[in-house]
Amino acid sequence: MSQEIGVLSRGAPTLTALLRMTAQTMVAELVRRIHDAGYPGISGAHHPLFENIDPAGTRLTTLAARAGMTHQSMSELVQTLERRGYVERIPDPSDGRARLVMLTPTGRRMVRRALREIIKLEREWTTAVRDAGLDGDLKQALATVLRTRA
Amino acid sequence: MSQEIGVLSRGAPTLTALLRMTAQTMVAELVRRIHDAGYPGISGAHHPLFENIDPAGTRLTTLAARAGMTHQSMSELVQTLERRGYVERIPDPSDGRARLVMLTPTGRRMVRRALREIIKLEREWTTAVRDAGLDGDLKQALATVLRTRA
DNA sequence: CTCATGTCAGGTTGACTGACATTG
DNA sequence: CCAATGTCAGTCGACCTGACATGA
Numbered sequence: 001m002s003q004e005i006g007v008l009s010r011g012a013p014t015l016t017a018l019l020r021m022t023a024q025t026m027v028a029e030l031v032r033r034i035h036d037a038g039y040p041g042i043s044g045a046h047h048p049l050f051e052n053i054d055p056a057g058t059r060l061t062t063l064a065a066r067a068g069m070t071h072q073s074m075s076e077l078v079q080t081l082e083r084r085g086y087v088e089r090i091p092d093p094s095d096g097r098a099r100l101v102m103l104t105p106t107g108r109r110m111v112r113r114a115l116r117e118i119i120k121l122e123r124e125w126t127t128a129v130r131d132a133g134l135d136g137d138l139k140q141a142l143a144t145v146l147r148t149r150a
Numbered sequence: 151m152s153q154e155i156g157v158l159s160r161g162a163p164t165l166t167a168l169l170r171m172t173a174q175t176m177v178a179e180l181v182r183r184i185h186d187a188g189y190p191g192i193s194g195a196h197h198p199l200f201e202n203i204d205p206a207g208t209r210l211t212t213l214a215a216r217a218g219m220t221h222q223s224m225s226e227l228v229q230t231l232e233r234r235g236y237v238e239r240i241p242d243p244s245d246g247r248a249r250l251v252m253l254t255p256t257g258r259r260m261v262r263r264a265l266r267e268i269i270k271l272e273r274e275w276t277t278a279v280r281d282a283g284l285d286g287d288l289k290q291a292l293a294t295v296l297r298t299r300a
Numbered sequence: 301c302t303c304a305t306g307t308c309a310g311g312t313t314g315a316c317t318g319a320c321a322t323t324g
Numbered sequence: 325c326c327a328a329t330g331t332c333a334g335t336c337g338a339c340c341t342g343a344c345a346t347g348a
Binding site: 013014015016017018019020021022023025026027030047051118122125126128129132133134135136137138139140141142143144145146148149150 | 163164165166167168169170171172173175176177180197201268272275276278279282283284285286287288289290291292293294295296298299300
């Protein structure tokens, strides 16, 4: 129990830490709810795929480009989710090189459920943040700031 | 250019994604500024150490406990920063088993500089967020919400 | 003897780069 | 021949768990 605890921000987390922790807590809660709804083996890292896949199926390279990652990384993601039954890969009829990544029926149900939970979670947290003394549209404000600064 | 792009949130990033991206962008900017100030080899992952080290030196296990990580992980962090000249380990005079992790003079200068930059960055971003239509203390609000929900 | 401190070895996750076969 | 699509192999960063030597 020394007087001087820490050189930086002991007892007063930085803004970046708070932002990170908030996102982390929300994602953990979402993952928990999806799991409890009967969809195991889904983690936050899988979000980029579900966020970017089209109902009619999407090529690996397109998915990777949209998610801002390499196609090799996206490939690994697809493999994992294929093994777990959420997506499947079918040959692209219009291009012999390509295959289309598609949601399975289970995958589609899971995504629908996830969407509902995301909406609920965002509503809960937005309310909580407002109750904590923040007025305005948090989501919209962050989006605006990021657009101008990133 | 299909009509249906993505199943989830195409064109409307989720709140968690926005929070994560904001934190990421801020940290990247901080790391860039520290690097430009003449302190190479510092990344966001090193923050937990600088955030928790005492001016008089701190034991590995204490650092790990404060940062909420294993002492093995913290040990690796310390090793890296020792190699780069920001911290050093000296035997604890009061305990033969322990060694005190201390900032080197360079480390101290770097931390001081980082602190100034963090304050500047937070001011910049807080202003930007307010200009984007958010009223109130973002940092304080997030801290409050996290305390009640985490 | 037990507990605290720290090291060593190895594993996991989620990304990355490079080299390459196949097809358009 | 050149570009696009994907796979295979290897690397890396930042964590983790387990086993252990040493000193309080």
